[in-house]
Amino acid sequence: MAFEPVLTRNIHRPDSGTIEGYLAAGGYQGLRRALKEFSPGQLVEEVKNSGLRGRGGAGFPTGMKWGFLPKTRDKPRYLCVNADESEPGTFKDRLLIEKDPHLVLEGIILSAYAIESSLAFFYIRGEFHEGYRIFQKAVQEARAKGFLGTNILGSGFSLDIIIYRGAGAYICGEETALLESLEGKRGYPRIKPPFPAIVGLYGCPTIINNVETLANVTLIAERGAAWYASIGRPPKNTGPKLFCLSGHVKRPGVFEAPLGVPFLELLNEHAGGMQHSDRPLKAAVPGGSSMKILPASKCDVLMDFDALAAAGTSLGSAGGIVMDTSTCMVTALLNVARFYAHESCGQCTPCREGTGWFVKILSRLERGDGRPEDVGLLTGIASNIEGNTVCPFGEAIAWPVESYVRVFREEFEEHAKRKACPMKTTAVR
């Protein structure tokens, strides 16, 4: 059976983004149906049965996460939407927010119903000015039509939504940093446990989900768990997925495919192949810059959570970054390290100091001032960071450093030995 794009089905409509266009395409039918046919608990079951796993990076089963909420009801529950999208190479949530905000909003309303929350927060990164304006308008439209507010569609369920703008900090995409930021503080990740489902926003039980995850909930309510679970690579990697490809490809963009699509199909068919016909693939990062790099020889992989884990990397945010043979891996890793040094919140010593050291060592290797011991120093610092930090940001920098150096060790050693870039270029191109 041919794959039918569903997450991106509305983005090319001329009226995409308006509630009229969304309704004309059958929008808010899933919400109508779910409010009539499902109790909140039944909707949680439906999402569990669909196999949906979080699209924000960790791939945690969504229905199971919802099930962690305490049974007691002495405190309000909150739903926080993670629209902070800041992982380098990732621009899929932006597409949904800007081109089909109601698909996301319907998913938010459904999910809030399922977890019995009457107040949702939409935390959008501050730089998404256009997305902020579009989503604000979508919320007003939905309110005017009775999809938000009190007693939605006569169901007795009420929901309000607050849009909250971040202010420029990558770490606020980490779920507990996001909560701190929403509380009006510096975005310092919290120590877990307690997990947000127990102690979250304002100390209350809170569910945090990614924008794309919630858009999938709309599809599940509309077409059912069985339909959803038949897409992709069941039973553990189900559903449609948005994949981003950037870097040295002919047509960078967001492409919808079932989970488990071959990486080479995304690259060669969807993205049109390599940018320059005389510069073949050298390496690719499948899931955003935090994930481990794969050399060209290992890029014949399926793009899903488990297949990529088996290949020694991760699907992450599905932000694929493609590099051709003109790329100097020392310069590329220096760029990545500089990002993490800039974005470390500074709470943990291994992360704060380690990212600084990476930049220092990689800069001197790149300049031609490297020392023979530098390559080993990089991996040593990486292994000191991994597992020794408050939040997974530590891994997000240890993984690229460890993998770039392991896969391209000779190239790193050549830089130290020759005191120059063996590719005779200092640009990352």
Add this chain to the structure above:
Amino acid sequence: MTIPVRPETDRKIDELLTVYPMKGSALLPALYLVQEEKGHLSEESMEYVASKIGLSAAFVAGVVSFYTMFHRKPVGRHHIQVCRTLPCALSGSDDLMAHLKGRLGIVDGETRSDGAYSLVSVECLGACDRAPFIQINDEEHGPVDPAKMDEILKRLEPR
């Protein structure tokens, strides 16, 4: 203390205090409101926001310094933000930055003395399919090569 903002901004901040389950959440939106009016967040502005919400000025200053979108010093009328992260770097953001420095006569992080431009490199703006990508105030452009950049500059400050 005197109120350093327009009455309308002051009233909007009062409204913010009623929106959130806990009023501390009003801090980021309040800072945005003041910055929108003033262009940047001075000591006086931060003290004002702190007293409105019932926070210490030191706490507010700590929050402001954490987030790159809050400006503690005035930026140019055209605040040019050039993304430098890997996908943009692979597509030539270094050349674009060098070109801009030459054209504007300022370095990364500087505001020109006539107040027209400020230039800063920033991290991934979530638009890597349009690399090299830039933002000027809240307007987006990409892909931008030096020639395209010159066109944009001409439109910003026609002479």
